[in-house]
Amino acid sequence: MFDTAVRTLVVPRKKPMKKYNARHAINSPIFPRHPPRHARPINLNKFLILSFIRGIISQMISKNQIFAAPMAGISDRPFRETIRDFAPGVPVVTEMISCHSLVGQHKNCLRNFDNYGDEGNVGAQIFGAVPGLMADAARILADAGAAWIDINMGCPVPKVATRAGAGAFLMRDHVLAGKIIAAVTGVVKIPVSVKTRLGWDADSMDWRELVKIAADNGASWVTLHGRTRAAGYAGAAVHPVVNNLPIPIIANGDLKNAADVQSMLGLGYAGAMIGRAMFGKPWIFGNMLGLCDEPNDVGAVVMRHLGRVIDYYGGRAGVPMFRKHLAWYSAGRANSGAFRIKINQITDVSELEQEILQFWGCV
Numbered sequence: 001m002f003d004t005a006v007r008t009l010v011v012p013r014k015k016p017m018k019k020y021n022a023r024h025a026i027n028s029p030i031f032p033r034h035p036p037r038h039a040r041p042i043n044l045n046k047f048l049i050l051s052f053i054r055g056i057i058s059q060m061i062s063k064n065q066i067f068a069a070p071m072a073g074i075s076d077r078p079f080r081e082t083i084r085d086f087a088p089g090v091p092v093v094t095e096m097i098s099c100h101s102l103v104g105q106h107k108n109c110l111r112n113f114d115n116y117g118d119e120g121n122v123g124a125q126i127f128g129a130v131p132g133l134m135a136d137a138a139r140i141l142a143d144a145g146a147a148w149i150d151i152n153m154g155c156p157v158p159k160v161a162t163r164a165g166a167g168a169f170l171m172r173d174h175v176l177a178g179k180i181i182a183a184v185t186g187v188v189k190i191p192v193s194v195k196t197r198l199g200w201d202a203d204s205m206d207w208r209e210l211v212k213i214a215a216d217n218g219a220s221w222v223t224l225h226g227r228t229r230a231a232g233y234a235g236a237a238v239h240p241v242v243n244n245l246p247i248p249i250i251a252n253g254d255l256k257n258a259a260d261v262q263s264m265l266g267l268g269y270a271g272a273m274i275g276r277a278m279f280g281k282p283w284i285f286g287n288m289l290g291l292c293d294e295p296n297d298v299g300a301v302v303m304r305h306l307g308r309v310i311d312y313y314g315g316r317a318g319v320p321m322f323r324k325h326l327a328w329y330s331a332g333r334a335n336s337g338a339f340r341i342k343i344n345q346i347t348d349v350s351e352l353e354q355e356i357l358q359f360w361g362c363v
């Protein structure tokens with residue numbers, strides 16, 4: 001059964017690592033120096049053993065799993081931890097991380113740079129268009145305890161896909177896509193996955209080709225968002241049958257419940273990734289896996305999530321950031337419109353807490 005398989009296949013937590021702190025990172029070089037790649041002699045036995053181990057780990061991560069999608073501005077550590085309150089060990093992916101910003105230690109990027117080993121089973125997603133920089137970024141994230149590296153080849157946002165030549169643009173340049181995947185798989189021991197879409201637009205649905213390129217260059221699995229770059233996030237996702245491909249495929253797009261996930265397995269997918277259906281419902285993974293129902297005390301979940309956001313970002317940045325989560329948590333409840341108007345004007349943490357407690361009837 002799908003859900004029992006999922007529960008047994010939780011990747012073992014790594015040994016806790018030294019906590020990397022973004023502030024230290026900005027003032028001092030935190031990233032260990034590595035010898036240049038070309039200076040390292042290739043040891044065939046070591047290579048074969050590593051490939052074998054990587055194969056086993058990637059099976060554990062990708063097979064029969066429900067993933068939480070990488071979502072910029074949403075899937076940060078506080079949200080990932082709130083998901084795991086209900087579904088411990090469920091594989092989660094970070095927001096996309098720019099390889100330029102990470103390697104260049106830009107302040108905004110380091111804000112979310114973490115010790116992923118503490119969390120366990122976190123895939124770190126990177127985007128960029130320069131193979132060497134992508135490899136360096138992957139190495140930094142692997143050293144920080146990421147369980148696998150996910151390469152973004154699906155982001156349609158013009159800043160990423162057109163101006164930076166990264167994300168979805170790589171669906172148009174398969175040679176560069178192959179070089180990036182090879183550069184990343186060449187430097188990290190952990191599995192590498194690729195997240196992409198059906199194609200650039202309805203006239204170029206060449207995802208099968210990209211899957212083969214990913215496999216040829218050492219990727220362990222591909223997550224396939226069932227829309228084109230041109231479709232963005234609109235319209236219903238389409239999920240093609242995925243038999244006879246060299247590596248496992250994870251389904252993504254409009255998946256909302258266990259029945260949706262089950263139907264993806266019927267189409268040949270190895271697992272499923274949940275995106276917008278997790279907004280305001282961090283318990284959805286626990287629910288799908290049969291571990292919990294929707295909690296009666298949503299107010300307590302919201303308060304716990306808020307507490308993590310404030311601990312992580314501080315009140316000044318955390319309060320405005322939390323507004324979107326509050327809009328999702330409160331959607332469909334009585335007086336949610338008035339509640340949203342009110343909280344959008346609040347900047348103080350304790351005032352916000354009072355409003356939340358009042359809205360969910362905890363006072």
Ligand SMILES: Cc1cc2nc3c(=O)[nH]c(=O)nc-3n(C[C@H](O)[C@H](O)[C@H](O)COP(=O)(O)O)c2cc1C
Pocket residue numbers: 069070071072073094095096125152154155195225233237252253254255273274275276277
């Ligand atoms: C607000 C937002 C942020 C996103 N950020 C990322 C991202 O950082 N990396 C990525 O690969 N996809 C990103 N996506 C795409 C999602 O991971 C997912 O592929 C998409 O939402 C389709 O799944 P869904 O229909 O279940 O939402 C984002 C989507 C949204 C709506």
